Amino acid sequence: MTDSKPRIAFIGLGIMGGPMAANLVKAGYAVTGYNRSRAKVDTLVEAGGAGADSIAEAVADADVIITIVPDSPDVEAVADGEDGIFAHAKSGAVWVDCSSIRPDVSVALAKQAAEKGIRAVDAPVSGGEAGAIEATLSIMVGGDADVVESVRPVLEAVGKTVVHVGPSGSGQTVKAANQLIVAGTIELVAEALVFLEAYGVDTAAAIEVLAGGLAGNRILDRKATSMVAREFTPGFRVDLHHKDMGIILAAAREAGVAIPLGAHTAQLMQSLRQLGHGDLDHSALLLLVEQLSGRSPSH
Known part of the structure; x- marks a missing residue:
């Protein structure tokens, strides 16, 4: 790993998130994972990543924060909860939400993130478990073009087709x-x-x-x-x-x-x-x- 690679926090290590985080480790990134059930964190650690016991711990030193959780309320809780991203991520960090949620919620959260000095992009993925394992996901990305480009190498480590489709919410x-x-x-x-x-x-x-x-x-x-x-x-x-x-x-x-x-x-x-x-x-x-x-x- 080179010093130029951003430090990554990965929140949500399920069917999709687990393989995606593992592929980032394979690509040479320092990845710290958090998941509600510890077993998935241990799997990432076995693959060469690091584990965290809370979202706050995972995101504290991260340059890029990736989330992939089930639904809009889950993303809101991860982002804006007491233990969440907005309260504990450093200013200037980029938050990449790979969950599939309501476009209006994605837009609202991006605005909240900006107020906290965090740059947000929505980047839902398609390709299923096989695509996640093979790092061939199709990723549709919404957000400011410069922010999207800054995290493109990270996204290309987990996906084959990475396309910026418009402003915040467009990915969703x-x-x-x-x-x-x-x-x-x-x-x-x-x-x-x-x-x-x-x-x-x-x-x-x-x-x-x-x-x-x-x-x-x-x-x-x-x-x-x-x-x-x-x-x-x-x-x-x-x-x-x-x-x-x-x-x-x-x-x-x-x-x-x-x-x-x-x-x-x-x-x-x-x-x-x-x-x-x-x-x-x-x-x-x-x-x-x-x-x-x-x-x-x-x-």
């Missing part, structure tokens, strides 16, 4: 659009797979040819095989995608934009969650299609 707006497309695509892939199985088609062969044509998409590439096998270990939980669909519905309504298919998909995601599948991967939408079709995995 683009992430909402991303989640809209992903949910709708998963639902259509799920419907297609149940349809193919109903006709006894070789699904592996079907997936191969569909992925090579105009119907090709990342869901077919990354999730169709596990969907056919009914393996729904979460890379991204239904609970979280349900939360994200709430964000896009509210934002679309505020902008006066009709999203009829998105709204319907949001209802399907909610139904899947109400059936008790909130902890499964979002590709478990297949289970709902199956149930609505009166079919079971064994047919």
Whole structure:
């Protein structure tokens, strides 16, 4: 590690955050991690990072603070709580929020950060657990251009596609659009797979040819095989995608934009969650299609 590399605090070491923090360590950064459950901190320490027992401790000497926690209230608590970033980070630090939250909350927090001398950017990520592990995430970044450029090397250590999409909140707006497309695509892939199985088609062969044509998409590439096998270990939980669909519905309504298919998909995601599948991967939408079709995995 060279002295020129910023010191990083990483808050939230879950399915996405853990691998991202580990990749920053691999890239030569000094990373101090904090997570509510200590086991995830210990995993980072084993990978060569440092651990903290509080947010205050993690951020005290950090040049760059990265957060990735579940929802808007969680980000607000991490940022503005007694033990939070605003109270304990040094002036001039850059706060990069990789969580997926409401755009308006992101804008408000960026203003609060500026009042504390902290430069904030919203940088939600897409690519799921596999993208986090492989450091191939797509990162949509909102904030002042100069601040974004200052942390671009850090973001490029965890992502393959890093794009500045506009001022504060813009990253969250683009992430909402991303989640809209992903949910709708998963639902259509799920419907297609149940349809193919109903006709006894070789699904592996079907997936191969569909992925090579105009119907090709990342869901077919990354999730169709596990969907056919009914393996729904979460890379991204239904609970979280349900939360994200709430964000896009509210934002679309505020902008006066009709999203009829998105709204319907949001209802399907909610139904899947109400059936008790909130902890499964979002590709478990297949289970709902199956149930609505009166079919079971064994047919």
